[in-house]
Amino acid sequence: MRNSRQPVDATLRLPETEIAAKGEFGFGAQGRFDPALALNFRSADLRKAFVLASRASASPLAASGTANLLREGNNIVFDKLAFELAGSKGTGRLAFPAGDVSPFSGALSLDRANAAGLLALALGQAQVSYVELGIPLLANFPGALKMEIGSLAVSDRVSLQKAAFQIRAGRFETVFDDFQAQLAGGRVSGMLRVADTLPRVLEIRLDLADVALAQLLQAKPLRGALTAAVTLGASGNTEDDLIASLSGRGALVLSNLEIERTDATAVSSVHASVKEAPDEKKIEQALLSVLDRGPLKVSKLEAPLVITNGMVRSGSAKAQAGNIEIRLSGSLNIPKRSVDALLNIEVVGGSSVRPGAMVRWAGPFDAPERTVDAKALITAITLRAIERGGQNINLQEERPAPAKKKRQPAKNEVESVPLLPPPANISPAPQPRSQN
Known part of the structure; x- marks a missing residue:
């Protein structure tokens, strides 16, 4: 045959x-x-x-x-x-x-895929996130596979476009290498290594460049470009353990940042307009009204990133224009899928107590709640009113009483003359004693 x-x-x-x-x-x-x-x-x-x-x-x-x-x-x-x-x-x-037992090879092109599904090829999968991960598809299955994916879903709201990378599967590890993709008008690159051990071990390198914040977060009130670089590690036997153990460091840069309803001049405007002892509710209402006039605009902010136990925290990014200083910081709680960002606006110089306000966004990733705290502004206005009140009292005590002007009599009026004092009673002098 x-x-x-x-x-x-x-x-x-x-x-x-x-x-x-x-x-x-x-x-x-x-x-x-x-x-x-x-x-x-x-x-x-x-x-x-x-x-x-x-x-x-x-x-x-x-x-x-x-x-x-x-x-x-x-x-x-x-x-x-x-x-x-x-x-x-x-x-x-x-x-x-x-x-x-030589490695397999190949190349696949997909119109769309799910990032979690691809990761499961190397991690294994479980019915629920707190159950131990199963044996991964690529375990003891060495080979190399080039991948191109038109749309790679990272979450319900975020997808990478035109993703390209290589999967290299070894005997005890799988590497997603040379990763390149487009995200919200910017670029994403990086690497992911999964060690097929107990517990699983992850090594991640991720770089973002010129990612549009409005597209990434699907939030029109926030505009600008994000550039970031992070290096992460994690270990665990379940998805929950892996996420909760994420740790690493990085840095971020925000360019041409604009935040709606956050006019940076609001604090100084309200501080200058209130002259008397403050009504707290009226000051808060005035601050909210002035904040809504326009967006905060900052050309560039830079901050370090620290990741521990699944929490991503940024250092305080600072910027100043004239006598207005802003500080922006935030955190992401990945296990709880929540965000907490804080913007602090202060007026520097001219006062021992800085007038300020804090704008906070806190809550779920997709719907954080915005709150405004005007305590620092109210305190500065109150102290200024007290100081001015004390200065007015001191001036009144030190100022001499004004001299009364002498009224000129009219032509047909006789000028009054002060009365003479009554005559004093003078006792007669004693008579000299007779010499006889």
Whole structure:
């Protein structure tokens, strides 16, 4: 049968899966299997037919497509792949070693995919986040795969566009390397290494450049560009453990920052306009009204980042224009999916107590609540009123009483003259004693 070719027209039926093959096959030199088959496959759930597929997804994995099965050297190749997998459409080529334990290779292009699903290839997956992760699909499955993805969903609100990277799977680790993508008008690059150990160990490097804040956060009141670089590490046996153990360092730069309803001149305007002892409610209302006049605009802010136990905290980023100083800081609680950002506006110079206000945004990632604190402004106005009151009292005590002007009598009026004092009673002098 060596070098002879046999026609094939058959269908392989597996649980919820059918694979139809049409073409021919033979056995070449050294008895190597040499197929030339056109494949057509359809599955309601690949997990029911292939054990490896069950490691890739916790939900049904529907798939369909076509490919050419052939041999190239020592590899069995699935060429001209065109498929649909779990709602994504893709094309590509995969090569697997025939009989040897050499690495597989290939390239796939998908119209869309989910980042969590890709990560599960190296991490393993679990039904719920607090349960220990299962055996990953790529465990003990060495190889290299080039990937291109049109839209890579990171969350319900954020997707990376035109993502390209390489997956390098080793015996005890998987690396997502040379990662490049577009995000909100900017660029993302980085690397992720997953050590297939107990507990799992992650190493992450992430760089962002010129990412538009309004697009990233889907928040029109916030505009500007974000540039950041972070290096992270984590370890754990569950998703929750990994997230809660995230730690690392980095830095961020905000360029051309604009925040609506945060006029930086609001504090100085209200401080200058209030002259008397303050009515706290009226001052708060006045501050809110003036803040709404326009946006805060800052050309550039820089701050360090520290990540511990899943909490991302920024140092205080400062900027000053004239006598107005602003400080911006914030934190992200990744396990709780919450944010807390604080903007402090102060008027510097001219007073021992700085007039100021704090604007805070706190709450869930997608809907933080905005609050304004005017305590520092009210305190400064109160102390100024007290100081001015004390100065007025001192001036009144030190100022001499004004001299009364003498009224000039009218022509037909006789000028009054002060009365003379009454005559004093003078006792007569004693008579001299007689000398006789």
